[in-house]
Amino acid sequence: MGRVAVSRSQQWFGGVDKTGFFHRSGIKAMGVPNRMFDGRPVIGICNTWSQLTPCNAHFRELAEHVARGVYEAGGFPLEFPVTSMGETLMRPSTMLYRNLVSMDVEETLRANPLDGVVLLCGCDKTTPALLMGAASVDLPTIVLSGGPTLPGRRRGVPLPSGTGTYAMYDEVRAGTMGADEFVAAEACMWRSNGHCNTMGTASTMASLVEAMGLGLPGNAAIPAVDARRKVLAQDAGVRAVELVREKVAMSQILTREAFENAIRINAAIGGSTNAVVHLLALAGRIEVPLSLDDFDTIAAGVPLIVDLVPSGKYLMDEFFDAGGLPVVINELGSLLHRDALTVTGKSLGDNAAGATSWGSPAIRTCDDPLQRDAGIAVLHGNLAPDGAIIKPSAATPELLVHRGRAVVFEDIDDLRARIDEPDLEVDANSVLILKGAGPRGYPGMPEMGNLPIPAKLLRQGVTDMVRISDARMSGTAFGAVVLHVAPEAAAGGPLAFVQDGDVIELDVPARRLHLDVPAEELDRRREISALTDHTKQVEGGYLQMYLEHVTQADTGADFDFLRGRRGSAVPRASH
Numbered sequence: 001m002g003r004v005a006v007s008r009s010q011q012w013f014g015g016v017d018k019t020g021f022f023h024r025s026g027i028k029a030m031g032v033p034n035r036m037f038d039g040r041p042v043i044g045i046c047n048t049w050s051q052l053t054p055c056n057a058h059f060r061e062l063a064e065h066v067a068r069g070v071y072e073a074g075g076f077p078l079e080f081p082v083t084s085m086g087e088t089l090m091r092p093s094t095m096l097y098r099n100l101v102s103m104d105v106e107e108t109l110r111a112n113p114l115d116g117v118v119l120l121c122g123c124d125k126t127t128p129a130l131l132m133g134a135a136s137v138d139l140p141t142i143v144l145s146g147g148p149t150l151p152g153r154r155r156g157v158p159l160p161s162g163t164g165t166y167a168m169y170d171e172v173r174a175g176t177m178g179a180d181e182f183v184a185a186e187a188c189m190w191r192s193n194g195h196c197n198t199m200g201t202a203s204t205m206a207s208l209v210e211a212m213g214l215g216l217p218g219n220a221a222i223p224a225v226d227a228r229r230k231v232l233a234q235d236a237g238v239r240a241v242e243l244v245r246e247k248v249a250m251s252q253i254l255t256r257e258a259f260e261n262a263i264r265i266n267a268a269i270g271g272s273t274n275a276v277v278h279l280l281a282l283a284g285r286i287e288v289p290l291s292l293d294d295f296d297t298i299a300a301g302v303p304l305i306v307d308l309v310p311s312g313k314y315l316m317d318e319f320f321d322a323g324g325l326p327v328v329i330n331e332l333g334s335l336l337h338r339d340a341l342t343v344t345g346k347s348l349g350d351n352a353a354g355a356t357s358w359g360s361p362a363i364r365t366c367d368d369p370l371q372r373d374a375g376i377a378v379l380h381g382n383l384a385p386d387g388a389i390i391k392p393s394a395a396t397p398e399l400l401v402h403r404g405r406a407v408v409f410e411d412i413d414d415l416r417a418r419i420d421e422p423d424l425e426v427d428a429n430s431v432l433i434l435k436g437a438g439p440r441g442y443p444g445m446p447e448m449g450n451l452p453i454p455a456k457l458l459r460q461g462v463t464d465m466v467r468i469s470d471a472r473m474s475g476t477a478f479g480a481v482v483l484h485v486a487p488e489a490a491a492g493g494p495l496a497f498v499q500d501g502d503v504i505e506l507d508v509p510a511r512r513l514h515l516d517v518p519a520e521e522l523d524r525r526r527e528i529s530a531l532t533d534h535t536k537q538v539e540g541g542y543l544q545m546y547l548e549h550v551t552q553a554d555t556g557a558d559f560d561f562l563r564g565r566r567g568s569a570v571p572r573a574s575h
């Protein structure tokens, strides 16, 4: 007779011995009855609530609704905090800490008596960090996003999260908006808890969670303050218990097909460029082969059908009214793997069956898209040997094929110091270059890739220019912006050797990014350059570890030693 497998939680709570006594006794101190240790599934509620992450400030209440669902299904919920990352406050960049938080999640899950987990994610990096950590453990896992904030409104017109800031700040710099007006607008943008109301990184990741089958239908679009978000939370609790009973590990849902669905959905919704680094890192954790070029080839032919800022004009409330992601899934038809398994226990296609749009213009049809061939273009050339990306739907079409002279900023401080200088030698045809903003550069690959248009050009009415960097860009930003150049300048990539006046060719249809400088001249520049060894600039601490182990953007900027699944084997007890 084979041995009956003992659940993870029972390896803590099941034994009538000194160790079991300690484990149960500690929990009973919270007023928990003995029957909770009878073998029922124990579900962790991994919470990124923090007042330093205002987008997630409603998560305590949301966690209570998840717990209701866990109890309803006969499980036992245990909520725990992990480090949170607030996009609006953290310096130098939340991306610097994404991998750290993933370690927090991974080790907390493995070290505790949990059979499954519900991940509460919202503000940008909280989603990939929690997904990555959970993927390395591979328990039954379900994601609950916090939902978008109320639509921003100022003086009767929509004010998109993030995107509106860039536009208004350009007005301030151009002298057409006063400082008082600018400050007054702050209260008009995020009008409630919840993440950005544009198709920025948070909404993108919430959509991709649903597309990959890790979130329940509705996860992407239900507003943060809508009562139906609480119902979704309770449903997530119920399903988490059932996933444990059904023995469905995260890796059974997060397959290659799930990633392909995510990449296609990202194209259809005009999703954030940040999804590229996050999905690459996640694939590395769950051991699914995925390359940077896959983002271009897999999304080929997928139309942009979601008309949301920054690629379009509506906000997330309109996306919800239009039926949200299930309508997009139905509209894309056979472009998706419809039989991919999801956390509902049903397929992606079955989940979306019957979803209809109520006529909101925020979701269009494949026959009448916003753009025919959307998605993220992956560029190669001597300026980006390991690749770079651009989001054509967010760029001025005329700039997608462009040849211009470089105006170089050696780092972010140099950019801030000189971008608005009246005597900066720049015109609308120039190509703005920013170095030193990649994973190792700043460090932490900040969202500085959408370099500001020089003030003197703003006053001439210039609204977009070709900009190239090793940085990322906010999902709420827009422009002819080439990002994630790899290798980055700080790692000795060719970007480090671009000089003012060099001619650069961008040809998005041909997927080409070329520095028109002879190879011998680039070699000469490399030989005489004195590249900084960034790992020598810090002494100890997390930053030391980060600089020594972060990989380049084309592999997701994860730590080299975190790739892969390390599983959920129960560590030995110490009592």
Ligand code: FES
Binding pocket: 055, 086, 087, 088, 122, 123, 124, 161, 194, 195, 196, 200, 202
């Ligand atoms: Fe938190 Fe945009 S600032 S999602």
